[in-house]
Amino acid sequence: MASTKSNLKRKASIVEAEPVTEVLSDDEFGDGLLEGVLEDESDSEEEETDGDDDEENENEDDEADIHSDDIPTDGEEVEKAMPNDEDAGPHYRVERDANGGERYVYDEIDPVYDSDDTDAEDAENRIGNIPLSFYDSYPHIGYDINGKKVARPATGEALDALLDSIEIPQGWTGLTDPQTGKPLNLSRDELELLRRVQMNEVPEEGFDPYPDTVEWFTSVEETMPLSAAPEPKRRFLPSKHEAKRIMKLVKAIREGRILPYKPPEEREREREEEEEQVYDLWAEETPRPPNVMHIPAPKLAPPGYDLSYNPPAEYLPTEDEKKKWEELDPEEREKPYLPQKYDSLRRTPAYDQFVKERFERCLDLYLAPRVRKSRLHIDPASLLPKLPRPEELRPFPTVASIEFTGHEGRVRSVSIDPSGQWLASGGEDGTVRVWGLADGRQQWQVKLSSEDAVDAVRWRPGQDALILAAAVSQDLFFVIPPIGSPELEQSSRDILDAGFGYAANGKQQLTTAAGARKDPPAKWGRPGGRLEDEGVLLKATARSPIKVINWHRRGDFLCTVSPTGQKASVLIHTLSKHLSQMPFAKLRGLAQTASFHPLRPLFFVATQRSIRCYDLQKQELVRTLQPGARWISSFDIHPGGDNLVVGSYDRRLLWHDFETGSRPYKTLRFHDEAVKCVGFHRSHPLFADASHDGSIQVFHSKVVNDLMEGPTIVPVKKLTGHKVMNKLGVMDISWHPQHPWIVSGGADGTCRLWT
């Protein structure tokens, strides 16, 4: 109704010249709609919403028209009702008829046929649907049906308006009738009507929408019926039509066209037919054991002592337990009941949970999904590679047995002699010391230099002599410690001295093809009096400091590496000729270490990134290994000759299989600091690496000849004990030639024997 009103206002605003309020209300309306739209829709669809807006406005207009059509009709009615109200007197006149008698002449009844006829509307102003503002400049506002001017209603003075507003007349709406231009006042009936419509009541007063029904026709037999006609005869006579039909059936039965039952043979046949169709699916079923996936429903546990009416005292809950049980959520309770004690069975009450329990049991049987879950059970241990347990791979070194103390400063290199009795160590105090391996006693020492450290010591392989090679700065010393038997000492001396005659005879070999005399890569000679007395019998001086010594297995050749030596960084010395050779005219990268192959005439040189393998006989590069390490520290070749283990300063240990190409077969990263040294045991399947984190790790490595199977590498023991000094831990390791024992030399100035 409110909207109707506002529509009405809009209509009025079109016609009436009271623009301010009308426009305001118009704006309000528009705003309200737009706001709703904006609230509902996003801004991007503004145009569309505008369109909708217009449409709705139009719809609203239509509605408004309809309403406006209705409303004035009502208003007319009201207007018409008004005069009725005004003449409250009798609606007839008394006249004299022709006989002179009184005659009541009634007004003609207005049937109000045109109450909903819009055409019959007789508005006073007949100017049509044009804005009233066209008449603004005239004293009238239009014309009536007779062409007479409709005078502009006198608009009151402002004071009058005020007065009007103060004493509000009956039915004042503040609206202006657009047709007449007069203030639109509503009568009380009209207001009442509006209220009813507003309240969703029936507009007409006194209208009873639910009148009592009048039963015009009834099922009740009247004592005095409307019709006294007697029951017709047909109601008492059997129906001829039905008799006819029955006779038909009787006749058919007699004639045998309808059979009361089927003849036996026919029934038999039908039965047979039926039997053919219906067969027993499970007739021949034999009982089978249940499916493996079948899970029978669990049986209820038989009642225990605690369900007894008179349970033993230990089953009865204490007060605390009772309280705890009651505090628990029913679903969390371990048992749904509390054991209770009764004096006698007849005092036992009915089980109050019986129905609930049965119900839950049924639910359990019916709803519990008894499905075998195929959970994926993976033991995490099974995902690990199948490696034998370290205990099964004994023997390997496990504990430190002997500590060799005496070196001042770091021990840089250790070596066990081929017989396994002696340990040689070289340290930063410039001494080479020889220790009894079995008792830890220092048996001999010589100070080779007062300034430089002994960088490497290596015993000559072979038990026919006892010769120790030691590198101090640029000098390579050959030492015969006086600990062997005279026989051994003599043979060692013979080996060392054999080259002197050769060197004297073969000087001329050191000239190039051009005839220019070449500077030999190393000068051989006697070391001088004091050292010679102490057993140091031979010296070779290279051009740059030697860091690594490795002997050839026969004991005649040895290679030295001096990383700073440029093209002379790798030298191969021939002991029997006192001859040093530079095998590489040019070497890419800084040489780190070099080694002879244990079986074949191959020579391995490691630069910082790669290891190259050369054939000494054919003098060609055989293979290049790329371990992928940043800086190789050391490598060792498996005594079988087909594998190589590389240690690198970037904490990695890399196992190379020559068969599998230039990339490592396995990378082991177990150390916290750089791996300084690696070494294979010559007879046991063991290798170890020493690291600057102060630990030595021992690995078991099984190498099989089968091409299908790679080597098995099992870490078996981590040997810790060396102290880390200035970030340096274990400097060198050396395996015992026979036993699974290892000796390590550390930056803490000690050597250790691990057994």
Place this chain on the structure above:
Amino acid sequence: MEDTPMGQPPMAEARQIRVNFTTSSPDIQLPEGKTQLLVPADIKRYGLSRVLNSESMLDTPAPIPFDFLIDGTFLRTSLEDYLKTNGLSFESTLTLQYVRSLIPPVYEASFEHDDWISDVDVLSAASRAGVWSGDKLAAGQDRLLSASYDGLLRIWNNSGQVLATSPAGGHGASVKAAKFLSSTQVASAGLDRTVRVWKYSEAEDRLSGTLRPTLELYGHSASVDALDVHGPTGRILSASADGSIALWSTSKSSAPAAPAALLPGAGASLSKKRKLASSSSAPQRGPLSHMPIHGSSAATAVLFDPADSTVAYSASHDHTLRTVDLTTSRVASTIATSHPLLSLCALRRGGGPLLAAGTSARHITLIDPRVSAAATSVLTLRGHRNLVSALSASPSDEHALVSASYDGTCRVWDLRSARAGTRAEGGGSVGESVYVIEREAKKSGKSKSRDDVPGKGAKLFGVVWDSTWGVVSAGEDKMVQINRGRDLLAAAA
């Protein structure tokens, strides 16, 4: 169920336990019918020992201290506690095997040296050399021989005085082994690859003596690490790091000439001067028989059979123990073990000796060397934390031995105390030590922090157990340490 008799307060009377005494020693056998006894439950070893020594039982003239073995373990608590810890009933009958007690060795004295000591031997009336010397041994002439890394032999009396030191120019390098042949003769071997025989004579007052070299025996090409001697026949056995053992004679006349190549100065070495200076005037002889039976692996210990001087046993780094017939110089049998062997001693036993071998795997393995033996490895003694370097059998008890190890301890073992080994130990029977003898010098120092190298600075190289001297051990700490059971004499009686 522990039930107390009706009407008796439970603590009023001490519980009694029925025990059954047995023994394996025939001389202290209990009379028939006396073996069962009811003893109070809180009785301990001492009480049981007194019960056994009482008149009604053994009726010994002087009390014998006994130890009691229950199921292979020594009783160290009261019987009650034993039952409780083993969950046994008080009504069960315990079978107690009583054995002569091993007296806890108590520290007696230390003899200080200048250098590491590689070996010790003792001379006393009860020692082997004492028995061999017979009447020549003066009463109370208890001597101790120590071999040192400084190349000297020293002879001490029991009050800690050095009676004699070998003259300079004896062994040119460290002495590795030394033994009394008799009260007047000493054999030694060392890193200079020689075995030497010395004559020892004492002054009248027995407060000083002299060691004179009598023989230099050449034949080994590497350090001689172990010796054994047999006094009556004057034979010496030596084991060398070159993998050979050799048999020598102490008599000048019967020994063959020394191999010339091994004599000092044979090589034209520059250190000839030093070698020549150290040479002495003693006659040089060679071995009766040189047996390179261990290949290139060092032979570490050698032993005469206690009963038969023509049979020798040698142990080596090559994991084997070999029985050598000295008359033919042939290896009679080889027993392989699983670890390098470092030391050897023989335990007397009826029907042939039982050999104990110390291994580099920190245990002692007991080997039955008889060819007929069903199992060669009888028992493993575990407990040392480093290489077992020396062994010595008990002088009085055929079931006891003492071992010295690089971990700085001596351990006393009783072979009767054995249990089944665990899987990790490789099964078999495993024994554990009865007593541990620590180094006195180490003990007095700062509290023993668990070193990463066991026995650092206190490696033991030699041990000998004598009934007079007790347990004598020596090693890297330059001390000869003597430990002795206090009532050792009572035990020996």
